[in-house]
Amino acid sequence: MDEIDRKLIALLQEDATLSVAQMADRVALSPTPCWRRIQKLEASGVIRRRVALVNPEAIGMGLSVFVAVEAGAHTPDWLERFSATLEAMPEVMEVYRMAGEVDYMLRVVVADMAEFDAFYKRLIAIAPLKNVTSRFSMERIKYTTAYPLHGPVFRDRRNGEDMDA
Numbered sequence: 329m330d331e332i333d334r335k336l337i338a339l340l341q342e343d344a345t346l347s348v349a350q351m352a353d354r355v356a357l358s359p360t361p362c363w364r365r366i367q368k369l370e371a372s373g374v375i376r377r378r379v380a381l382v383n384p385e386a387i388g389m390g391l392s393v394f395v396a397v398e399a400g401a402h403t404p405d406w407l408e409r410f411s412a413t414l415e416a417m418p419e420v421m422e423v424y425r426m427a428g429e430v431d432y433m434l435r436v437v438v439a440d441m442a443e444f445d446a447f448y449k450r451l452i453a454i455a456p457l458k459n460v461t462s463r464f465s466m467e468r469i470k471y472t473t474a475y476p477l478h479g480p481v482f483r484d485r486r487n488g489e490d491m492d493a
Contacts (some may be wrong), residue, residue: 333482334477337477341475391440394463396459401456409454419438422434444462446476
């Protein structure tokens with residue numbers, strides 16, 4: 329990937345509703361090569377999908393909870409059951425397998441405490457868990473879905489060097 333790809337990715341992360349002509353203009357390409365680059369980024373999996381970002385409070389999902397889980401077992405069967413169940417729970421926005429004292433970290437979004445309590449009861453019924461600790465967000469100070477775009481992945485087409493070089 330090069331600087332033009334980096335610019336296209338940055339534009340799409342900021343506003344995926346831009347037309348191909350608008351993006352092409354901003355990266356100094358004609359629309360056809362611009363569209364081909366976007367298609368290539370999608371086909372290669374760099375761009376996974378284009379979605380609308382929704383304000384959770386506006387749809388009544390104002391309670392964010394970070395749930396730390398210590399596994400009750402460390403077997404492939406336990407992990408498969410745990411993962412499949414979490415995948416089917418729409419309240420679970422993100423799941424990370426962690427290093428350290430906590431095995432899994434979940435970001436859960438619900439309407440209120442009663443809804444979280446119902447979620448918690450479903451969570452602890454999935455599989456044996458050693459410990460579950462919940463932390464409730466009082467305020468979201470920063471939120472972004474845009475990744476920083478720097479580093480050795482992008483090369484400078486003018487001289488073949490990395491962008492950070």
